[in-house]
Amino acid sequence: MRHTISVVVENEFGVLSRVVGLFSGRGFNIESLCVAETEEPGISRITIVTAGNKQIVEQILKQLNKLIPVLKVSDLTGYDTVDRELVLVKVKADNDTKPEVMRLTDIFRAKIVDAAPRSYTIEVTGEEKKINAFLQLLRPFGIKEIARTGKIAIVRGT
Amino acid sequence: MQMSGAGIFVKTLVDLGVEVVFGYPGGAVLNIYDALFQHAKIRHVLCRHEQGAVHMADGYARASGKTGVCVVTSGPGATNTVTGVATAYMDSIPLVVFSGQVPTLLIGNDAFQEADIVGISRPCTKHNYLVKDGKELPRIMKEAFYIASTGRPGPVLVDIPKDILINPAPYNLPKEVSLRGYNPNYEGHPKQVESALKLINESSKPVVYAGGGVILSNASAELLELVHLLSLPVTTTLMGMGGFPGSDPLHLGMLGMHGTYTANMAVSHADVVLAVGARFDDRVTGKVDEFAPHAKIIHVDIDPTSIQKNVRVDVPIVGDLKDVMRKMIKAVKAKEAAAYRKKMTEWRRQINAWAKTHPLTYKPSANGRIKPQYVVEQIYKITKGDAIITTEVGQNQMWAAQFHAFDKPRTFLTSGGLGTMGYGLPAAIGAQVAMPEKLVIDIAGDGSIQMNIQELATAVQFQVPVKVVILNNRALGMVRQWQELFFQGKHSETIQPNIPDFVMLAEAYGAKGFRATQPGEVPAVLKKAFAASGPVVIDVEVDQEEMVYPMVPVGAPLTKMLLV
Numbered sequence: 001m002r003h004t005i006s007v008v009v010e011n012e013f014g015v016l017s018r019v020v021g022l023f024s025g026r027g028f029n030i031e032s033l034c035v036a037e038t039e040e041p042g043i044s045r046i047t048i049v050t051a052g053n054k055q056i057v058e059q060i061l062k063q064l065n066k067l068i069p070v071l072k073v074s075d076l077t078g079y080d081t082v083d084r085e086l087v088l089v090k091v092k093a094d095n096d097t098k099p100e101v102m103r104l105t106d107i108f109r110a111k112i113v114d115a116a117p118r119s120y121t122i123e124v125t126g127e128e129k130k131i132n133a134f135l136q137l138l139r140p141f142g143i144k145e146i147a148r149t150g151k152i153a154i155v156r157g158t
Numbered sequence: 159m160q161m162s163g164a165g166i167f168v169k170t171l172v173d174l175g176v177e178v179v180f181g182y183p184g185g186a187v188l189n190i191y192d193a194l195f196q197h198a199k200i201r202h203v204l205c206r207h208e209q210g211a212v213h214m215a216d217g218y219a220r221a222s223g224k225t226g227v228c229v230v231t232s233g234p235g236a237t238n239t240v241t242g243v244a245t246a247y248m249d250s251i252p253l254v255v256f257s258g259q260v261p262t263l264l265i266g267n268d269a270f271q272e273a274d275i276v277g278i279s280r281p282c283t284k285h286n287y288l289v290k291d292g293k294e295l296p297r298i299m300k301e302a303f304y305i306a307s308t309g310r311p312g313p314v315l316v317d318i319p320k321d322i323l324i325n326p327a328p329y330n331l332p333k334e335v336s337l338r339g340y341n342p343n344y345e346g347h348p349k350q351v352e353s354a355l356k357l358i359n360e361s362s363k364p365v366v367y368a369g370g371g372v373i374l375s376n377a378s379a380e381l382l383e384l385v386h387l388l389s390l391p392v393t394t395t396l397m398g399m400g401g402f403p404g405s406d407p408l409h410l411g412m413l414g415m416h417g418t419y420t421a422n423m424a425v426s427h428a429d430v431v432l433a434v435g436a437r438f439d440d441r442v443t444g445k446v447d448e449f450a451p452h453a454k455i456i457h458v459d460i461d462p463t464s465i466q467k468n469v470r471v472d473v474p475i476v477g478d479l480k481d482v483m484r485k486m487i488k489a490v491k492a493k494e495a496a497a498y499r500k501k502m503t504e505w506r507r508q509i510n511a512w513a514k515t516h517p518l519t520y521k522p523s524a525n526g527r528i529k530p531q532y533v534v535e536q537i538y539k540i541t542k543g544d545a546i547i548t549t550e551v552g553q554n555q556m557w558a559a560q561f562h563a564f565d566k567p568r569t570f571l572t573s574g575g576l577g578t579m580g581y582g583l584p585a586a587i588g589a590q591v592a593m594p595e596k597l598v599i600d601i602a603g604d605g606s607i608q609m610n611i612q613e614l615a616t617a618v619q620f621q622v623p624v625k626v627v628i629l630n631n632r633a634l635g636m637v638r639q640w641q642e643l644f645f646q647g648k649h650s651e652t653i654q655p656n657i658p659d660f661v662m663l664a665e666a667y668g669a670k671g672f673r674a675t676q677p678g679e680v681p682a683v684l685k686k687a688f689a690a691s692g693p694v695v696i697d698v699e700v701d702q703e704e705m706v707y708p709m710v711p712v713g714a715p716l717t718k719m720l721l722v
Contacts, residue, residue, distance in 0.1 A: 010339060013288060018280060025281045055466060062463040068285045068305065071339045 002031065003057050004083070004153050007046040007064055008072040011037065015069045019046055022063050028052065032085075032150030043071065047152045076153050083127045083153045088113070089135065090121045092142035101141060108134045119144060163292045163323040164189035167256070170296045172199050173331055174303055176227050178218065178591055179203070180211040184231020185271060186258025189323040203591060203620055206612040208235050210584040212242020213610070216251050217588030220571045221546055221596075223376065225252040225307045226588065232258045233271030236317070237278065241578055243313045244282040248575025249397060250374055252311035254302045261321040262290070276317050284312030289319065292327030304335040309342030310461040311374055342460060346477030351485045354432070354456040354473045358388065359498065361430035361454075363505045366390050367413065367442075370397030370574065371435015371459060371479055373567040378402065380483035381434065387490055389499040391509055393421035395436050396559055399570040404563030405543075410509065411518060414442040415710045416556045419516035422708070422716040424509055428453045435459060435479050438468040439575070448715035458482045518560055519722055520704070527701035528677045530554070530629040534561040536681050537599060537627060540688060545597040546589050548572065550582040550606030552636035554629045556706040558601040580609025586624040587617050597625070597688060604630040604657055614667040617693035625688055626695045631702045632657055639705045643720070653702075664695035672696045 009015045016035060023030050031049040038045050050060060057075065064073045093101045101120055105112055110124035124134055128151065135143070161169065167190055171179070178201045183191040194202055205211035208230045215226025226246075230239055236257035246253045260269040276288045285305050287298050295318070302314040358364055372381050372394075378401050385392055385408055392402045393413040402409055411418035413425055425431060431453040436442070443449040446468055456473040457465050465474045475482055520531045534557050537545070543563060548571040549555040555572055564570045571589055573581040582600040590598040600607075607628055617624055638652040661671030670690050674683040680698065687696045708719040 013290070014276065014280070017277070021280055058466060059463065066461070066463055068337060068340045 001053070001057075001077075002049060002051045003075055003077040004081070004151060005048045005050060005060065005064070006074045006076055006153065007048065007070060008038065009044050009046060010069040010071065011042050011044040012069055015044075016046070018067050018069065019048075019064065022067065023050070023060075026059070026063065028056065028060050032148070034150040034152050047150070049151050076155060080156045081153045082156055083151055084125055085128065085131055085151045086123065086125045086149045087131055087135070088121060088123055088147045089138060089143060090119050090145040091138045092118060092144060093120045094118055097141050101138070104134070104137050110134065159329050160326040161329050162189065162193075162326055163295060163318070164193040166292065166295050166327060166329050167299070167318070167323065168193040168197065168200065169329060170299045170331060171227070174300065177201060179227045179229055180205055180214040180218070180588065181229035182208050182211055182231065182235060184235045184258065186232035186235075186260060186320045187229060187323070189320070190229055190256075190258070203587075204616060205584070206615050207610065208238035209242050209580065210610050210613040210616065212239045212253065212255060213245065213578075213581050213584035214588035214591070214613075214616075215253050215255075216242060216246045217548060217571055217585030218592045219251050219253060219588075220585070221568050221589035222592035223568065224592070225254060225303055228253065228255045230255065230257050231271065232260055232275075232320075233273045235271075236275035237273050240278060240282065241576075243279055243315065245573050245576045245578045245581060246313040247282045247284065249370060249573065250311050251313065252306040253313040254299075254306050255313060255315045257315060257317050258323070259288070259317045259319040262319045263321070265319065275315065279315045282313075283315050286315040286317070288317045289322050292322045292325055293330065295322065295327070296329060296331040300332060301335050301337065305337075305340065309340075343476055344460070344478040344481055346458065346475045346482035346485055348485065350473060350475040351482060351489060354475060355486060355489055357430050357454050357456060357473060358432065359494065362501060363428050364390050364430040364432065365410075365424050365428040365453075366392040367395070367425065367431050367433045367436055368392055368398040368401050369395045369434065369436025370401070372398055372401030375435065375460070375479040376567070377435070377479040377483055378567045380480055380487065382406075384483050384487050387487060387495050389502040389506070390432070391424055391506065393417070393425060395439070395442055395574070396572060397574040398436065399559055400564035400567045401435075403565040405565055410513075412559055413716070415444065416560065416706050416708065417710075417716070418518050418560075419708055419719060419721065420509060420513040422710070422719060423512045425450050425453075426715070426717045427508075431455050433457045433459075434483070437464045440468075443468065444710045444716045445713055516721065520707070521722060523677050523701070526676060528674065528680060528698060530557050530631070530700040530704055531561045532677065533627065533629060533680055533684075533698050533700065534558055534601065536684055537601070538562045540681065540684055541597060541599070545569070545599050546571065546586075546593060548582040548586040548589060548598070548600045550600070550602045551577045551579045552603050552606060552634070553631070553639065553704075553706050554601050554603040554606065554635075556636075557629070560706075579606040581606075583607060583610050583624070583626060584613045586626070587613060587622050590622045590624050591620075599688075600624060600626045602626055602628045603635060604628055604632060604654060604660075605634040607660075608658075611663070614664065614669055614693060614695070618668040621692055623692050623694070626693075627684070628660055628695065628697050629700050630657070630660065630697050631700050631704065633702050635704075636706070642705065643709075644711070660695050660697040669693040669695055673699070675699045
């Protein structure tokens with residue numbers, strides 16, 4: 001089962017390698033990873049999407065907690081969360097297909113951020129389902145390149 | 159007050175109470191060695207290879223309970239420590255290793271004797287640091303000692319660039335350590351303690367499975383009290399030897415791959431297993447799905463990651479063993495305890511029956527060959543079990559664990575987790591430095607001893623009177639045993655054709671050498687050798703074909719033992 005884990009860390013030298021090394025060293029899987037500063041200077045949040053059974057995820061959470069610069073570990077799975085990912089996708093578009101690509105972009109409330117004679121680059125944000133649906137619909141036109149940020153998430157309310 | 163970084167380094171060591179440092183000088187740490195020159199308060203023991211220095215610090219830590227300290231230079235000096243650091247990490251031994259590093263401006267340049275030791279050691283240290291500012295040095299050193307010695311102990315490495323050691327900085331040692339992300343929990347939860355006692359009380363076939371954590375948390379007295387209060391049978395792991403008296407009637411011996419028949423049968427038939435400071439390692443459990451199949455498991459450990467890692471646990475208790483066992487002792491009522499002890503009679507009858515039909519044993523000597531187990535028994539007899547024993551890794555280690563009873567904690571020092579050949583001699587030197595009054599004996603094999611034999615020079619230079627007993631079977635015995643059992647007796651690269659003359663080798667280093675070739679001369683040679691002053695090597699020619707039994711083959715459950 002997939003889990004989204006939020007790890008709050010002291011933003012010091014080598015902290016990311018400690019977190020990533022823990023996953024590789026113990027054979028845990030990382031599907032996506034996203035790191036940036038939080039509201040508190042010097043403190044960063046790492047959002048990791050990983051997969052594993054109950055026992056593996058329990059080990060991942062405990063092992064992360066054991067790292068000295070790690071301040072807080074939460075498994076967001078099962079909580080009511082807001083999830084987002086930002087994707088830049090460069091899709092083939094010629095004069096025949098441009099109107100249809102633009103229509104899809106509108107429907108998904110995405111944005112064309114770069115236009116070239118034979119392609120558009122589109123920015124789309126949203127949760128996983130929406131992003132996957134959008135990419136699925138663009139695929140027939142020919143996707144040239146994709147850059148994804150990986151998922152970030154925050155618990156709703158309180 | 160401004161001082162050079164090296165001056166700050168040495169002053170901080172003194173202020174933190176460090177008395178002995180094991181190390182080896184080099185370009186990046188010249189300034190440290192200059193500051194240490196003929197120092198009044200810090201004794202430096204010069205190893206002959208940095209791996210030796212780390213094992214010495216490790217032996218020092220295991221024997222004394224203090225934190226071991228090493229100083230090495232950058233590049234190869236630092237990379238040579240890695241096996242020692244990994245050894246300490248696997249066995250949770252408190253160490254602080256200080257490595258020199260190339261000057262800050264050269265880091266990343268592939269400079270002479272540069273290695274990214276912080277990167278290399280990350281997966282085998284509890285934590286590590288690269289010092290980037292001289293004024294941070296005292297704080298980092300204090301944190302390093304704090305992290306190494308608290309919670310589940312472990313090695314910490316501090317990498318110090320050369321410019322930091324040269325340049326002046328203010329000396330400011332903080333009074334307290336404050337780390338937001340590190341607060342080990344020592345107090346066992348009272349509710350969990352209650353649940354554990356309830357399980358034990360309802361059980362009729364309990365077994366206590368005690369590991370190295372008992373020794374690390376200095377909880378032997380509490381374990382002994384709890385066990386006798388309820389008359390619980392105890393099995394110890396290799397790392398737990400000495401944590402519970404080996405000669406106590408409630409002791410079943412070691413469990414696992416080379417455990418006793420009694421211990422393995424008891425765990426396999428138990429209805430409750432109380433695991434204290436042990437981690438259900440594969441050498442202990444055998445086939446993990448069939449480990450203690452009838453038992454509810456209570457697991458007490460200071461490290462939450464150890465719990466539920468390999469086996470399903472019914473009552474987890476995170477906390478210091480000392481605290482948890484005190485709570486347990488306090489919660490048991492005298493009347494209940496008496497009733498429970500009575501209830502144990504039947505279970506103990508069964509255990510005694512196993513012990514009687516399948517005692518730990520070996521075939522007596524034939525053809526005048528010396529049995530290695532006999533040598534270990536003689537060591538125990540001559541020393542009355544009062545020596546500190548270190549081991550190398552392999553058959554020598556297993557025979558030492560099987561045929562020598564350890565009654566006190568911190569008297570059996572062995573590389574349990576990593577299984578590092580070459581551990582025994584330097585660890586013995588470190589233990590002897592910590593305990594100058596004790597007799598310290600390394601039970602070695604002819605293979606392992608050659609992995610760090612250069613440390614004999616250290617023992618001679620500092621007149622550290624360790625006694626090395628080599629169970630010389632002219633083979634890499636444990637690997638040979640596996641080839642014998644599982645590879646149709648093809649002894650690929652395990653029969654050593656060119657063994658040095660260990661007596662002459664000892665003498666070449668300036669140590670004394672003794673030899674025994676006949677069973678009859680073993681007691682007299684050992685007695686003479688142990689009474690000799692200074693470091694001694696005793697070469698005992700033992701039966702090459704001897705095997706370690708019982709043995710649970712890999713992947714088999716504990717009840718499927720190969721016996722003598």
